[in-house]
Amino acid sequence: DTDGGMIQTWLKKHLVNYTGATRHPFILSIREGTVDLSSFKRWMGQDYIFVRAFVPFVASVLLKAWKESDDHSDMEVILGGMAALNDEITWFKNEASKWGVPLSNVVPQRANQDYCRFLESLLSSEVEYTVAITAFWAIEAVYQESFAFCLEDGSKTPEELKETCQRWGNVSFGQYCHLLQKIANQCLEKASDDVLSKAEVALLHVLEHEVEFWNMSHGEI
Numbered sequence: 429d430t431d432g433g434m435i436q437t438w439l440k441k442h443l444v445n446y447t448g449a450t451r452h453p454f455i456l457s458i459r460e461g462t463v464d465l466s467s468f469k470r471w472m473g474q475d476y477i478f479v480r481a482f483v484p485f486v487a488s489v490l491l492k493a494w495k496e497s498d499d500h501s502d503m504e505v506i507l508g509g510m511a512a513l514n515d516e517i518t519w520f521k522n523e524a525s526k527w528g529v530p531l532s533n534v535v536p537q538r539a540n541q542d543y544c545r546f547l548e549s550l551l552s553s554e555v556e557y558t559v560a561i562t563a564f565w566a567i568e569a570v571y572q573e574s575f576a577f578c579l580e581d582g583s584k585t586p587e588e589l590k591e592t593c594q595r596w597g598n599v600s601f602g603q604y605c606h607l608l609q610k611i612a613n614q615c616l617e618k619a620s621d622d623v624l625s626k627a628e629v630a631l632l633h634v635l636e637h638e639v640e641f642w643n644m645s646h647g648e649i
């Protein structure tokens with residue numbers, strides 16, 4: 429673990445949790461081509477609500493970077509992430525209308541509410557930049573790893589779902605996640621033990637919320 433930094437160390441330590449989030453049965457079913465389209469639509473409606481709550485969280489990370497980071501490029505990477513979210517909201521609206529998913533009356537399910545509440549808890553100025561950027565990286569990385577897996581050679585992802593998988597599974601989203609990981613590692617390198625343990629807990633919370641989020645696709649409330 430000499431150059432992978434703290435994130436690499438944590439991913440090894442919590443590999444079971446990470447794999448649970450990035451190789452969830454819902455993702456495996458997309459990759460196998462056996463996914464139930466009503467599950468996919470349910471995920472889509474819920475994720476649109478999540479992404480809308482994700483924007484203020486990313487804005488708060490941007491604010492913390494501006495105040496607390498000594499590296500100017502951090503802000504630019506985070507700003508790029510915000511710009512991508514702007515596209516993502518437009519994409520959701522188009523994609524949902526193609527699938528006949530009405531976004532205006534989606535009822536947020538319990539797991540979604542819990543995840544959004546967790547994001548809200550990280551908005552506070554009491555939450556250190558290091559903790560927030562670690563959570564931010566983890567949230568993006570889970571989607572990147574999950575959807576990239578559906579596009580690997582040998583996957584049987586249905587043609588009509590490939591565009592969704594591309595959204596998070598593409599190479600440039602992967603590079604962006606890598607930049608977030610680098611920023612998080614730089615912060616963690618300088619962090620106190622107290623902040624380190626808070627960041628590790630935040631990472632584990634993200635992984636739990638992501639698993640619960642995928643679980644919602646099954647449909648039981």
Ligand code: HMH
Pocket residue numbers: 475478479567568570571638641
């Ligand atoms: C639940 N996690 C969830 N939704 C997303 N869109 C992302 C992560 C990545 O942006």
